[in-house]
Amino acid sequence: MSFVLITGGVRCGKSAFAEQLAAMQSDSVLYAAFGVVTDEEMKSRIDAHKERRPKHWGVWEDTDSLIIPNNIFSGYHVVLVDCLSTWLANRCMQIPESEYKQPFHKECIREEVREWLKCIKQSNQHIIAVSSEVGLGGVAMSPLGRLFQDLLGEVNQLAAEQADEVYAVLSGIPLRLKG
Template sequence: MTLTYVTGGIRSGKSEFAEQLAFSQAGRVLYVAFGVQTDQEMEKRIDIHKKRRPSDWDVLEEPNELTSVQTVYQDYDVILVDCISSWLANQCMWLTEQELKEDNKKTSLIEEVELWLKGIQENQQHVFVVSNEVGLGGVALSSLGRFFQDVLGKINQLLAAEADEAYAVFSGLPLRLK
């Protein structure tokens, strides 16, 4: 397995850059999409991603499952996961105010990503993972926002540590970190 991690701010161009990297690889591509159409604005964002993708790429739209869908990966040479931050946001939508205060909920989400990483390490694909960078902004004002920042910050660190290559995209310009 080869893991390439691509991070950046919202609308930085990170997804498009990761798509270009995946396109440069030979073989069958699976695009794992976690975005959920919650309103018209989100529908437009999802449509932009769909229109950019090559028509021969397969798509797995699964907003909540991370580890249980890994068996699907075996039929592909390249996996593009876009994006881990959307997966985490989907998990956070159902949390109670009490769960936001519990360290064990943070831990269980981080452990799920660790389990997913272990699963992909056992395969031979080239995996590209996209995630939003949360370390450049201020501390969120709400408990949900702080929970999200804390968990995603740790997940991003795990992904970057495990990655063979890591990039940060700023204003459409990729910067190779690793």
């Protein structure tokens, strides 16, 4: 079992690098995808990911749940989670604007991430997780953007702490940060 976290900016090559790592590990890969078609541009992005990955890989698509049911992932050697930031965006979009500052929502998300990380430690699979890095830019202008940035920073730190290896991808070049 191993856990690899790959982070970097939007469209920097994180997913392609993660797919290469997964393919090097095994032919038995489950691709966990969280993208939601909200418009034509998002549909194109999701389609590009689908076309790029091998057809024999398994796919699990969910918008809300980070924890993949055991009966789905247990038959695979590698689980590629793409990506934590999309999962988190989906979760943040469900929170009513009047409740952004309520600690309950943040704690529920943190707890789900902690539970997911426990599941990873107990699994026999190689886990590769992708996440965007939003900590290099300015502070978001909207309350939802700030909630997302703050939580994603925490999610990425929790994942990086548990990961055996961590990579940052910049301009298509992976840089090993840990492991």
